Each structure stands twice: as C-alpha cells, then as structure tokens.
Amino acid sequence: MDQSSPEHYPVADFIKWNNEKELVLNPSFQRGPVWTTTARTYLIDTILHGYPIPKVLMRTHIDRTSHRIFREVVDGQQRLRTIIDFAAGKFRLGIRSKSYRGANYANLPGEVQDRFLAYKITAEQLINASDSDVLEVFARINSYAVPVNAAELRNAKYDTEFSWSVQEKSRKWTDLWDLGILGKRDQVRMIGYSLVAEMYGTLLQGVTDGGEDKVNRLYERKKASFPEQEMVEGRVDHILGMMFDRVVPSLAGEQIVKRPQALMIFAALAHMEYGLPVGDIGDGMPEGGKGMNGNIDRFTANLTYLNEVLKAEEPPRELERFYTTSKSSTQRIASRRERFRVFCEALTVDGMEH
Structure with missing residues (x-):
C-alpha cells in the first residue's frame, strides 16, 4: 500500500x-x-x-x-x-x-x-x-487515540439546544478561563463545557452534589427542550462578566479561582444577585436575591484573604472547615455547602481577616 x-x-x-x-x-x-x-x-x-x-x-x-x-x-x-x-x-x-x-x-x-x-x-x-x-x-x-472523557462523550451524544448553548457559552468566556480557572489542556478536552453546564444547573436547581453523573442527568432532562434558555444565558453572561471585570483578574492563577472554587464563587454571586433555589443546601441557605449593591470590591478583598488562608500551613479556627473542604473532594455537597456559605459571607461582611 x-x-x-x-x-x-x-x-x-x-x-x-x-x-x-x-x-x-x-x-x-x-x-x-x-x-x-x-x-x-x-x-x-x-x-x-x-x-x-x-x-x-x-x-x-x-x-x-x-x-x-x-x-x-x-x-x-x-x-x-x-x-x-x-x-x-x-x-x-x-x-x-x-x-x-x-x-x-x-x-x-x-x-x-x-x-x-x-x-x-x-x-x-x-x-x-x-x-x-x-x-x-x-x-x-x-x-493512538486518547480515551474520551465524560464531557467529550456528552458533546458527541447530545445535539440539543441545551448542549449547543453550553458549548457556545464556554467558548465565549475563554478569556476568563485563561485567568487560571481552566488550563488550556482542560479547555481542549471540553472541561469548560462541564463547568458551564454546572453553572446552568446551579441557576436551575441551586447548589447540589456534583460529578459527571449529575451533569449527564441535567443534559438528559433538557434533551427535549430548554425553555429557560434566554434567562439562563443572560444570567450566566452577567455573572461571568462581573467575575471577568471585577473579581478574578487580581487573583489570576491563584488557587481561590481555580475551577472548583470558581463554580462556588459563581453560585454565591448568582445567589446574591438573583436568589438560587435551595438545592441541596438545606436549612442553612443564606439570604439572597438582593443584588450586589456595591459588594464586589468587598468581595474581591475578602477573596484575597481567603486565598492566603488556603496557602497557609494552618488556617484560622473559624475557617478550618473552609480550608479542609477546599482541599478535599470538592464535588461533594458537604464541601460545596461550606464553600458556598463562606463565599456568600464574603459578599456581605467587611474585612473577613479581622
């Protein structure tokens, strides 16, 4: 031949x-x-x-x-x-x-x-x-082919309004991912699609247990139709715009803005701005839906402090759970619940380091 x-x-x-x-x-x-x-x-x-x-x-x-x-x-x-x-x-x-x-x-x-x-x-x-x-x-x-991951399998399986919306939104915010949320290799392997899909799920269902099975079920539920598309896309763009313009740049590449934390930062901002469904948070759901009201600068300063906490050998006693859950299985609801609570607090209090 x-x-x-x-x-x-x-x-x-x-x-x-x-x-x-x-x-x-x-x-x-x-x-x-x-x-x-x-x-x-x-x-x-x-x-x-x-x-x-x-x-x-x-x-x-x-x-x-x-x-x-x-x-x-x-x-x-x-x-x-x-x-x-x-x-x-x-x-x-x-x-x-x-x-x-x-x-x-x-x-x-x-x-x-x-x-x-x-x-x-x-x-x-x-x-x-x-x-x-x-x-x-x-x-x-x-x-010689690299085994496909869950995001790549979903991309091949689903040809729906929901899946196309997720793809387009992930590509739109590449400059934000480049600030340290996702590496280039993860973006090539469509990990950004999983992150955006979880953001969509957060707006629709609240903060829940994570994992690829959860994302798969969300794609399956939205296979026939996506009536909330306009609302979800508008809110995602608004929150990611705030993250890109006001929150992430000063912390680019730091642990506090990497993918697991970025999802909970998104959730806290969305909850403050719009109010989220209770999801798996339960009785401890912080009050939300009041709008930012100038809280972004306070939030960024508090995130800077929280980032230093994550880099410390021993965290302050009041942030021990946040420290531990940030370094454990970040997809579990126990971890997400704690980090969501702390990020919501960071939006409402002055000077968490005091």
Whole structure:
C-alpha cells in the first residue's frame, strides 16, 4: 500500500468528483448518513467562516482501462456528504449559523459561494489499498487515540439546544478561563463545557452534589427542550462578566479561582444577585436575591484573604472547615455547602481577616 502526502483540494473538486461518479461516499466500512441538520449547519458555517475542519482519508483506485481515478472515502464521508448536499441545495442552514441562518447555497452572495467552493480540504490518499490495509489503518489510528472523557462523550451524544448553548457559552468566556480557572489542556478536552453546564444547573436547581453523573442527568432532562434558555444565558453572561471585570483578574492563577472554587464563587454571586433555589443546601441557605449593591470590591478583598488562608500551613479556627473542604473532594455537597456559605459571607461582611 502506498500513501500520499497530505494534499489540499478545493470543495469544488469533491463536488466534481461526486458528479462524475469518481467519489464513493458509502463504502462498506463507512456508516450511512446520520448527521442532524444542526451538525450539518455547524460544519458549513465553519467552512463559510474559513475555520479548519478535520482531514479526509481516501482509498484511491486507479483504473488502467478507463484511465480514471476512483476515490473511496475511508474517513470523512459525513463531512463530504454534508458539503455536497449543501452545494446541491438539499438543505438550509439552521440556527447554528448566525450569519447565514435560513440560507441554502443558491441564496448565498456570489462572493460567499466562491469562498465556499475554493475552501481547501486536507486529504490523504491510500493508493490501491486493500480492505485489510484500510482496517489496519483504522486500528492504528484508534490505538493512538486518547480515551474520551465524560464531557467529550456528552458533546458527541447530545445535539440539543441545551448542549449547543453550553458549548457556545464556554467558548465565549475563554478569556476568563485563561485567568487560571481552566488550563488550556482542560479547555481542549471540553472541561469548560462541564463547568458551564454546572453553572446552568446551579441557576436551575441551586447548589447540589456534583460529578459527571449529575451533569449527564441535567443534559438528559433538557434533551427535549430548554425553555429557560434566554434567562439562563443572560444570567450566566452577567455573572461571568462581573467575575471577568471585577473579581478574578487580581487573583489570576491563584488557587481561590481555580475551577472548583470558581463554580462556588459563581453560585454565591448568582445567589446574591438573583436568589438560587435551595438545592441541596438545606436549612442553612443564606439570604439572597438582593443584588450586589456595591459588594464586589468587598468581595474581591475578602477573596484575597481567603486565598492566603488556603496557602497557609494552618488556617484560622473559624475557617478550618473552609480550608479542609477546599482541599478535599470538592464535588461533594458537604464541601460545596461550606464553600458556598463562606463565599456568600464574603459578599456581605467587611474585612473577613479581622
């Protein structure tokens, strides 16, 4: 088996090959067309905005008699089928394309059509490869793959308003995550999606026990519809905006703003601003829903003190539980309850160090 170096072909070439029946989109080792309109829209929108998409792998047969080249798609047939169907006017773009929602190929401005047809797709060709060669390629690719985590599995499983909202909100606040809440590796592995989903859950259900099973159940409950979407998105943006502008920058990279604490800081701010459901907090739920009323500067000063407490060898007696729970299993409700209580207190008292 010979393998080509990666080459870059414009979309127009794939359309031409398909029209001339030199492109095989459904060989025996590929799945049939299963992508939803939402996923197809997102791919086309990615192309129209010039962002890269994964490369395509093709098995190439050269026919000596007809002098033609036939290309079977080994990996990437869903992407190519979507591209070819869009060019043929077989579907319109859905809500995941903010710039071109409702458009089909014929409705696009001429310069956008040109950009679409000229978009380069990276492809590698397996020249005259046998079925066993192709299966060996798949086995070797999969042997080097990193096992997927829970967030990546959810991203693959759910194609819903809730899941798309979580994705978009996580990407929107990358600059906030970069201040020390999430590392780049965690962002690549979609850990930001889990964090945002828990923020959504906090607004909808209050502070609860954590863990991926809880997040999975939230996705499942919101699979059919997400009627609270506008409210939740607006409140998340408002609270994260306060964190980005007023709270986190002076503590960037410190332990007090890393992911487990950031979620409870978010919860405390949201509770003060809007009031949260009781959730699993129980009878000790602090009073909320009164608005910030200038409390952010006080809060930031108190967080600075709490950060020093976390770095100390021995904490003050009144913050021993906060210290201990911050270093234990931070997903358990016992830990979250204590840290939520302390962060709510930090919003209401002057000078916690006194």
